[in-house]
Amino acid sequence: MTSSATTTPQAVTVGIAGLSIDDVVAVARRGAPVVLDAAALDEVERSRAIVDGLAADPHPHYGISTGFGALATTFIAEDRRAQLQASLVRSHAAGSGAEVEREVVRALMLLRLSTLMTGRTGVRRATAETYAAILNAGITPVVREYGSLGCSGDLAPLAHCALVAMGEGEVRDAAGELMDASAALAAAGIAPLHLGEKEGLALINGTDGMLGMLALAITDLQLLLTTADIAASMSVEGLMGTDAVFAADLQALRPQRGQAISAANFRAVLAGSPIVASHAGPDDGRVQDAYSLRCAPIVHGAARDTVAHAISVAETELASAVDNPVLTKDGRVESNGNFHGAPVAYVLDFLAIAAADVASMSERRTDRFLDRARNQGLPPFLAHEVGVDSGLMIAQYTAAGIVSEMKRLAVPSSVDSIPSSAMQEDHVSMGWAAARKLRRAIDGLTRVIAIEVMTAARGLQLRAPLEPGAATGAVVSLLADAGSVPGVDRFLSPEIEQITAFVASGEIVARAASGAAAPLA
Numbered sequence: 001m002t003s004s005a006t007t008t009p010q011a012v013t014v015g016i017a018g019l020s021i022d023d024v025v026a027v028a029r030r031g032a033p034v035v036l037d038a039a040a041l042d043e044v045e046r047s048r049a050i051v052d053g054l055a056a057d058p059h060p061h062y063g064i065s066t067g068f069g070a071l072a073t074t075f076i077a078e079d080r081r082a083q084l085q086a087s088l089v090r091s092h093a094a095g096s097g098a099e100v101e102r103e104v105v106r107a108l109m110l111l112r113l114s115t116l117m118t119g120r121t122g123v124r125r126a127t128a129e130t131y132a133a134i135l136n137a138g139i140t141p142v143v144r145e146y147g148s149l150g151c152s153g154d155l156a157p158l159a160h161c162a163l164v165a166m167g168e169g170e171v172r173d174a175a176g177e178l179m180d181a182s183a184a185l186a187a188a189g190i191a192p193l194h195l196g197e198k199e200g201l202a203l204i205n206g207t208d209g210m211l212g213m214l215a216l217a218i219t220d221l222q223l224l225l226t227t228a229d230i231a232a233s234m235s236v237e238g239l240m241g242t243d244a245v246f247a248a249d250l251q252a253l254r255p256q257r258g259q260a261i262s263a264a265n266f267r268a269v270l271a272g273s274p275i276v277a278s279h280a281g282p283d284d285g286r287v288q289d290a291y292s293l294r295c296a297p298i299v300h301g302a303a304r305d306t307v308a309h310a311i312s313v314a315e316t317e318l319a320s321a322v323d324n325p326v327l328t329k330d331g332r333v334e335s336n337g338n339f340h341g342a343p344v345a346y347v348l349d350f351l352a353i354a355a356a357d358v359a360s361m362s363e364r365r366t367d368r369f370l371d372r373a374r375n376q377g378l379p380p381f382l383a384h385e386v387g388v389d390s391g392l393m394i395a396q397y398t399a400a401g402i403v404s405e406m407k408r409l410a411v412p413s414s415v416d417s418i419p420s421s422a423m424q425e426d427h428v429s430m431g432w433a434a435a436r437k438l439r440r441a442i443d444g445l446t447r448v449i450a451i452e453v454m455t456a457a458r459g460l461q462l463r464a465p466l467e468p469g470a471a472t473g474a475v476v477s478l479l480a481d482a483g484s485v486p487g488v489d490r491f492l493s494p495e496i497e498q499i500t501a502f503v504a505s506g507e508i509v510a511r512a513a514s515g516a517a518a519p520l521a
Helices: 021-028 038-055 078-092 102-116 125-136 155-165 181-188 199-204 208-238 248-252 257-270 274-278 296-318 342-370 393-409 431-461 470-481 493-505 507-515
Strands: 012-014 034-036 096-099 144-146 170-172 178-180
Touching (some): 012 102, 021 208, 102 125, 102 155, 102 199, 102 208, 125 181, 125 199, 144 155, 155 208, 208 274, 257 470, 296 342, 342 393, 393 431, 470 493, 470 507, 493 507
Antiparallel strands (some): 170 178
8 A cells, every 4th residue: 555645754873772663664665864862882893703713613503603593503614604695695695486566675784774773683784784784775675475484484475575786786866777786786775684693583584574564564454444334334324324333331331442343433434414313203113223334343353353453463573583593681592483473473473364354344334235136226336327327236246356355365374384405494373474364365355345425425425415424425526526426337457547546645534534533542
């Protein structure tokens, strides 16, 4: 998804304390520059001195004077260690498939830099400075879709980035042009790295790819769930539903936090609606609305609570130093399993489940608008001339197809595992795969919500002379100004894409908020 921001955000300082979700999004998506904290750089230099001391020790130390993985007991002579680190990066840069999105690559580079700056990895100061320089130059390593099993970190994606820091591999420059890494670094005045002991390991052992995608997904879902509340409110209004079920005292009988937030949004959006008022009271013969209307705050709220759990996991991970081996604060170098992606993988899968369910309910509301047996007097398919025009019939097909795919994307990756590295790495998280499918699910949710907004807006327009409420009316006006109005059949795909852009940019939320009776959350 894209941001509506047009100005470059403030610089993000990378230090020992870790980053916030907003920091990750600012650098990854909006191109914020990074600044390295001076005190953290001092700690980086202190930890490097420990590695240099161990490198001179005749006894083997994993990752410093030994091989890796199944070769962890193989001692490497001092004159071969630089080659060892470079060979590690080159061999692990074995990704395949389509290029990963720029914002994902920037996120994983930033998060690897954040771990380097904790002083727990033993890299040289110049290594951290080089990563910062690459980010600030807008150089994006070409990272391929496949290669990470989500254990021992996102090895292949991170190795592609480390390879670029060495002046090898391919990149996209700030303008998006594909070029050799050596040429891009030279143009930016960045000297290629010559890796020292342990540095190859430190650059590839982390959950940074899946964590970066989690941070981006959380940001997108927070916007989408508010938009889903608005879309559902428009549907309640356009389908002549009641807002009585969203009353605060009724919602408080089941005090789920997310449910309360969504229900409050429904009340704020529907407040003062002439359409709702037109059929309110004892003369309304319907006993209760369908679940897709009446239960929307419960489903949306459960999704909000899932995002809140994901935020907790992400914030903990962002404050972590994930590497193997790691330098402890008292100077020990210890092997560990903190690179395993399970904590992140689980919530990535959980979010895909929540996104699929919210989309499924949205599509059901869209379908209800098109069925004359259920749409409370509107024309079939909201068509202009019934029998000649098809109206929004196939827009619903599009939403249904997306929802069907989202159900498949909701099948968890984190329950899968496949052994690797000669059975040394015999259980993996598949967190990278979970993150990749979540990104596609979020794109699908964006489009399904957009189709509901389009459908509900047309339904509200067809209720004239009854007028929608101020909040929903502001959204209807936005769409009408873009040409989304009732009428004869027309080329519908550009209309869907335009409204999808309104959803992704936050414009739908902004317009609804301008007329809402209370702030939207």
